[in-house]
Amino acid sequence: SASPAAAQNVEGPKVFWKLSTWGNPRAFTVGVEHLSERLKEETGGNFDLRIFYGEQLSKSRENLDGLKVNAFEAAMFCNFYHPGKNPALMVMTMPFLPIPDFDTAARVRLGLYEHPILVAEMEQWNAMYFNSSHLPQYEFMGGGEAPIELSQWDGLRVRAGGGIGLAMEKLGAVRQSMPATEVYTAMQRGTIDAASFPHTYAHAAYKIEEVADWYTSNLAPGTADCPIVFNKTAFEALPSQYQDLLMSLRDEVTEAYEAAYAAADEKNLPNFKKNLTEIVYTDAQRAAFEEAAGQTVWSEWVEANQDGFDAQAVLDAVLALAAGDS
Amino acid sequence: MAKLSSALGEVEDWLNIVAAVTIFVVMLGTVISIVTRIVWTPIPGYLDVSELSIAIFAFLGVAYAQRHGAHIRMEMVIGAVPERLRWLVEAIGSLAALALVLLLLRYSWDFFVFAWENGDSTVDYEIPTWPAKLLVPVAFAIWALRLTIESIGWLRLALFGGEPVAVPMPESAEDQARREAQME
Amino acid sequence: MNFGDLLAGAPAAIFGIGYQDPTAVGVYCLILLLVFVVMGFRVVVAAVIVGLIGLVELIGFNAAAGSIGQIPYSKSVSFVLGLLPMFILIGFLAFHAGMTRQLFHAAKVWVGWVPGGLAVATVFSAAGFAAVSGASVATAAVFARVAIPEMLENGYNKRLAAGVVAAGGTLASLIPPSAILVIYAIIVEESVGALLLAGFLPGAFSALIYGIIIVVWARFYPDAGPPVGGFSWGERMRALPGLMPILIVIVIIISAVYGGWATPTEAGALGAFVVLLVALSQGMRWAQLRAALMETSKLVVVIFSLIWGVLIFGRFLGFSGLPESFANWILSFDANPYLILFSILMGYVVLGMFLDAIGLLLLTLPVVYPAVMALNGGPDVAAADSAFGLSGPQASIWFGIIVVKMAEVCLVTPPIGLNCFVVHSVRPDIPLSDVFRGIALFFVADVLTIALLIVFPQIITWLPDLMRG
């Protein structure tokens, strides 16, 4: 997504927006950096979207609360940080959803953001979806004997959140929770056997491959979602040409993420393949995983949430979007 | 005034006891959780619960500490000025603290309401966080009462003089050292 | 000030600056903070008021108050902070476990024969007690009771006896458990385990330097600290079992953090449990346990209040971007990085005259830490490309230990030297001026130690590097 070096295209007043995120600049923040850059170009510097890294404006788990009190105009957050704040978006953590590639994932996420239930969920926090950070599918990386058979997951201590954790419990694995930054040491010391992270980008970011022996490359147990959201009040206060500009930049942001994760894969995969045992499950094995741990977790999730909202409708929407018929 | 202060003091004592007992229970619970994890399997959700329990000992004793003048400050200047001026500065400090705590009370209540109405939970075992969040405005309400009494006490001293009532007498660093030395 | 705008919740209503120059807002608020702290406001109150004023200026009243209302909970309820009460509890329980006398006795029979033997024994037993105590002042208080009488009986110089106790107490903050190291880790978001490991060797190293300087001194002035000898090997062996509980706590904390079989918080709980058992076996009564718990809980709430209060101020600093500007300003000096570091440490000496150690760290780190990290070459710099020969993570830990050691030195220097006050109040017969004079020797040792820690950072980074692999 090479950005054309254009002169100012959009006239408008000076606007200063703060975007709250956490950590250092990395693949995960490439999209918002691209957005900030392009806004500046298109408006001749009048629309200043400044990114505040490292939880300067809010703890990562409190970004929605920050939007609610209008502390900043935009933020990133992850659905699994606080299932209670975004129960409907938790559908994206369901294990073994039929989402095989980036394009399908992008279609599902952006489509889901328009679903009235999800729109209403964000409105509670005075927030509105802009785009996703398009986290890739999770895969496991682990130490010790490689679980090449389904049965070998029984008793393994795994770090996996949300639906993936529940799915692995169905296989007999024991969930261990710890901050991502602790995984390296825990795996080195053998206090956990495996950890799931967005593949390959996050495994590499936490240097897990240095202390692991194997990784799965096609288990695709599920993913999570970390959207980019706007403060609704702030968005509505923008002049319409700025609103249109933001929305017109949405596809570019998606492309920026696609490129960033692909670049990470290109760099990481040769390393992984060289230093670790790659586990490739057969179609039959994957089907067995899905049967043991997929749909059961889905229906448990629907049941657990149906009092709060129409969870079945949300799940159906995801499946329809994934199938491409919506 | 003195009566009111000692009645409030009893509430504060009880809240501090709750906090102290929580620390003790968390200590024992953590030991048990290590043992079960090593010989068998982790207690599901123990981490989440022990994290939420921090709200108990981080906040409930806050008014108790205020009454004992335990919140840290620099006493070098205030200890050196004439008594009447000192009472006045203490009164200003207490009133400012009171205003601030009322504000924190009001807006930490909002934070609780978000969690209560919109939902919020711990990451792993999805335990609701609103009860823990509610402890903050509750503790701050008691703190505000204590600060109200202290502000009145300081103002009375600054304006009319007399015997100190319901205020923590400023402790010089030497006094503080003496108290610490006697702790054994 | 524009009251109309202020009431309407508009930004820039106080100074009329807002986001036109957020750094200036940051500087004004920093000055205001100093004024309030000097006026004797509680540090938590001063920090929150100023944080509020700054945030109102930048983002308006409603957003500022809304943000601030979230911080006490969201910054306190965080798993790592569960460690603080455990460490504080260990210390309060240890007082009731009667460990000090046994420790001092053991140290005496083993090293009493060297010149200044009882003073050296005081240093080593204080270092041992540091392994079950997280607070300097409290450690000095116990040793003033146990060690000073024995030293005076043996004809030791009063100033030496008082000085060694006041200085020995400071070892408690470096050798884990240490509340102040945990606080550093929280503020700079560094691994608590790594910092605790890092404090171990510098603590032992400080004790060694104290010991050496006492021996040298006592060689020149033999009357000031005569050796005490004549202990049989049997006596020495019999003294060892008394050290067991402390050894167990050390092993638990170091092996848990290093070996990863428990989190630091869990290790703290286990350590407190062990000390509780020892205290109970030594006949601790219900009333004492109750007192220990009430004191723990009071200190815990004070520390938590300080943390969230200062982090509210820190949130404002985040919005203002001042730490970044300060770091850039520091980098703009084209001076030797060691000279800049020296100037920063001198700043700590000045502030340390007035502020308590924890307040000192909390108030300065949000601005100073990013600057020091930037000075070294940034958080991700490799050792080879850095100013101090340390990678980003190493530098972060190294500066933590140095700054904590600095804060501890402030506990023994005039005009406000809490450790000296505490010794004087246990022994009113020793004038405060004599305690401060007795400290001079150890002040020299501390300056030497800090210089060596800067020149040989491996003393700090070796253990945590082993853990990080």
Ligand code: NA
């Ligand atoms: Na210690």
Ligand code: NA
């Ligand atoms: Na001092």
